[in-house]
Amino acid sequence: MEVAIVEHDRDGIVWFTIHRPEKRNAINFEVMDKLKETIAMVEKNDNVKMLVITGTGDEAFCSGGDLSKFQHLHTEDAKQMLEKMGKILYSLLTLSKPTVALINGTAVGGGCELASACDFRYAKRGCKIGFIQGKLGITTGWGGATILLEKLPYTQALDILLRAERMSVEKMYEYGWVHAVLQGDNLREECRGLLSPYLSQSVSVLRAYKAIATEKWKSDEFRTRFFAEIARCAKLWGSEEHKRAIESFFKKS
């Protein structure tokens, strides 16, 4: 079965849908590979204007890394896994076309990092959003904290990370992380409506604005901070606190 569905529509939107509803759209290596391939295609293809990332079903946008696969990784292997996705999120962050996370359900852990790397976050009313990594004895491991601290005011970003709680869409809207709260009757159409002013611009204009917007993230200084975050998380990955948190999640689920 496909782990992600990629559709290219008439308006120039590429829809990338993580398709693992039975795992609450958790990201394994296959999802990473497919996302990497899609980002490269969007970058190159002049018929594509925007990338929208979402998840299958009503339950989850994305539950982060696939813990059933990644829970046993030790520091060095964990670092490789985190760096692999970190590089993908960095290319998403600096993509030359506008990007949207269409949050159709719960977004937790790495799911929030994936959404943070997008330019806009539109979320269905009632969803829960949580940078819960702190409660798992780790930090964000895909560069998400560095991105959050770039995109939100310092106090809001730090509050979200230190609380490590599942927060309401409304609260995340107040913090400026969610840009539009959607009713959810037809998420795609609501999303398309919000994107229509952007889609009326040419690809050259979209590319030019994205280049201006993302220039600051192409410096060595930013990349060093981004990948240092990943190394810190890798160190915590093998800690007793993290192992206990994951064991307790699997006992419950």
Ligand SMILES: CC[C@@H](C(=O)O)C(=O)SCCNC(=O)CCNC(=O)[C@H](O)C(C)(C)COP(=O)(O)OP(=O)(O)OC[C@H]1O[C@@H](n2cnc3c(N)ncnc32)[C@H](O)[C@@H]1OP(=O)(O)O
């Ligand atoms: C690796 C990077 C790191 C980072 O940088 O942040 C991470 O992302 S660590 C992962 C952080 N994510 C989590 O800890 C989320 C764990 N999941 C949940 O808290 C909940 O599942 C949910 C997302 C809130 C949904 O709750 P609910 O609707 O009640 O579903 P269940 O809990 O019953 O789950 C159904 C099914 O899905 C499996 N599942 C869920 N999340 C994951 C996951 N991240 N990895 C692997 N599998 C996951 C869960 O085990 C259930 O499976 P079955 O028991 O086989 O049905």
